Amino acid sequence: MADLLLKSYQSTALSALSGFLREATQVGAASAFLQQAGSPYQTAAFGEIPCVCLRIPTGGGKTLLAAHAIVRMAREWQANDAPVAVWLVPSDAIRAQTLTALQTPGHPYRTALEAAYGQRLQVCDLDRVSTLSPTDWGRHTIVVVATIQSFRVEQTDTRNVYAFSESFERHFKSLPAEKLAQLATVPDAFVRAEDVTEANAMLQAYVGQPRYSLANWLALNHPLIVVDEAHNTRTEKSFVALKRLNPSAILELTATPLPHQSNVLYHVSAQELQAEDMIKLPITLREHPEGWQAAVFGAVQTRQWLETEAQQAQAAGDTYVRPIVLFQAQNVNDAVPPDVLRQHLINELHIPEEQIAIATGSQRDLAGVDVSSPASPLRYIITVQALREGWDCPFAYVLCSLQPLSSATAVEQLLGRVLRMPYAQRRRREPLNHAYAHVCEATFAHAATALVDRLVSNMGFEALDVASMIAPQMPLFNAVSPAPALCVPSGTFLPPVTTVLEVSNAAGLQHAAGVTVAPAPNGKGSLVTITGHVDETVEKLLLATERSEKKQDLIRQKVTQHNAVVAAETAPSMRGVPFAPVPPLGYRADAQAPLFPLEREAVLESVDLNLLAQPVSLPGFQVVESDNAFEIYVDEARRVKMRAADVGQLALDAVNVHITADDLVRWLNREVRQSDIVQAHLLAYLTAVVNYLLFDQRASLNTLARMRFVLARRIEAQIADLREAAAKVQFQQRVLDGAWQVEPDWSQPFRFEPGSYPAPASSRYAGRWEFKKHYYPVIADLKDKGEEFECARLIDRHPQVKQWVRNLDQAPFGFWLPTARGRFFPDFIIELMDGRIAVIEYKGAHLRNDPYEIEKRKVGELWAANSQSRCIFQCVFLEDNGRTMEQQVDQALQPRT
Structure with missing residues (x-):
């Protein structure tokens, strides 16, 4: 069985855990x-x-x-x-x-x-x-x-x-x-x-x-x-x-x-899961007010269309997929229990019996069945409340619920099965990267609201996630390949996003923008319908309709959810608008050489890192022992205090007694192994470090063994410091001083792709100001106030800006430029009306003279200077030589003269 590599968000989550525990x-x-x-x-x-x-x-x-x-x-x-x-x-x-x-x-x-x-x-x-x-x-x-x-x-x-x-x-x-x-x-x-x-x-x-x-x-x-x-x-x-x-x-x-x-x-956010191909998004939702037969027929036709797509994808090299429908039938005493639905599929839609399985408490057709096997004929699974715990089937693509979404207690479990991406791998045919839902609801607004509630309340997504999770119709049928008439929407018009709130007192809302008020059916309070983006002013008026803090929290949630869906309909990435390609930096060792990607590793290839070039020491690491306790001083400012009884035994090759210095060196060698350092050289260096601590610092071997993890981290940091110092010299000579020919590489551009913006849930913009030109429906790493927020507003409102992205600081999802330390991810990437690319990096005044920030600015200016006027790079400050932030942004984004 193949090893599963960690996804970026999983590595980030584990790094957060490590950082917390270390601290x-x-x-x-x-x-x-x-x-x-x-x-x-x-x-x-x-x-x-x-x-x-x-x-x-x-x-x-x-x-x-x-x-x-x-x-x-x-x-x-x-x-x-x-x-x-x-x-x-x-x-x-x-x-x-x-x-x-x-x-x-x-x-x-x-x-x-x-x-x-x-x-x-x-x-x-x-x-x-x-x-x-x-x-x-x-x-x-x-x-x-x-x-x-x-x-x-x-x-x-x-x-x-x-x-x-x-x-x-x-x-x-x-x-x-x-x-x-x-x-x-x-x-x-x-x-x-x-x-x-x-x-x-x-x-x-x-x-x-x-x-x-x-x-x-x-x-x-x-x-x-x-x-x-x-x-x-x-x-x-x-x-x-x-x-x-x-x-x-x-x-x-x-x-x-x-x-x-x-x-x-x-x-972890939905965007992170989607960008790593863990789930299928968006969920293309189709409502069938005409009845359950229409919903079933629509689901069957959708599945058949997807199977054609899957066969074409497999012919092009994709792994085997056989799309499956999960039907949620009604209860036994209702009109459409599992047996009735099964007979309808067989008699009316002519589905072969062997393609249908029923999975309920009393009938378990899935027992012992390998659904993902190419030999399996299974294409339709009927259940009522839930499928067996632990059962998984990423081949499930279509959910068809014959129960009201608001009352179906198991819909989130079924939807969870439909959301999972086969093999956690993006498919070659775009329709196979989406999930599908057919529901017996009268209106899309009602069905979407019920579906959103399930996603938010029971499946771990947040209201902001919804912006990229639900599509209100099935545009892919028109865009990619034909599908049965039942599945094709009657027109391309998208009704405005509306949300209905029941409030106690609607006084003051009658003249609010995008708000209509009507009496509640029960005669108590009012029904308030909101349309379009809800700004902070309207939200305050809505909150004033209730005195209860609990009801006000509900209004806040509904407004956030509503604005997220509005953002989904207006964001360019959700409407299929492409973002202009952004060229990375490349280099040529000489004028006749081909253009290679410029990364820190390319610079390090010319660095001969000799760990023993200078007398060995371990700055910032000191052991102080007293009786049964000891303290480790790290980097002069931090202390780790531990008693000998607090730590586990040392398992070095399963030997827990009579530890030798060689045992410790071998353990350190496994823990701090470096891919770019010859094994023998690293062993010699680690031996020298251990001997230095034992004989020069007078630390006991038992203490070093107990604190081996702290020691390993400090050695890794010391090697990183030595590597950075060597890289900095080479980077200055080869990149900034011109030993290499450096220029943007338009042949291998970076592209902002729809569905590839894993904005972390903890740092996404959640303010009420409406950004109208951001490429994605959510914005990563942006607060709702402060200098960087003001810079983003200036960019969004600038007449020369077509669209922009708050850049992510992780590859392969964010655009980066190389530095001696690694990669630099600028704050804002902008596509201008005339097709040029502008990169803006906002900096606080305290970073103006920071050496590393100066290096990043030089790299950015070098990238722009060699782009033949197709790229712009600008560092923006709150104030720069008498120019305000607005003046700096405006000057950088002026039309080409």
């Missing part, structure tokens, strides 16, 4: 979270024990992320090579699925763990924990997969995990008294006299001693805990159960964390 070792969880997430840390449940949440919407790959997260948590928080982890899931079906994946050699989940721990890895369920050897603990990484229900009880004697078990006696007997004393803070950890009954009289001999139980054994090992679908565990019972396990740190993974309860460290 928490120095300043504590609360301060670290406030610094990184910008919001207060919720300590009510677990105090200062790190407990954070990664919010991953449906289809985001939470399980793969969890496997990698265990390694990060062990390294950054525990400094441990052999951690114990408890992986909690919401159901037994998912437990079995997860356990099998983690135990299967070659599976991506197991591979993620084996990459860090090799064969020192044990994965088991609760029943197998007692069979592990006591010597495995501390030498092997142990992952225990279980359901949260296994631990969540009021009376601990009602669960086997808390019961006294002689099978654990060999584990407890070898432990010293001081180790067992750690259970003093764990509830019900010791055998009490009242626990002794006639049925278990043997417990009399153990009164006052630790209970030999699975839960106690896990508690003694301070496990890392991963909680999948964590929104189901935010209860007092769950908190008590997790506390009994004496966790070292807790990671929650969920699409829908409970507001003001979970510490959401990172939130």
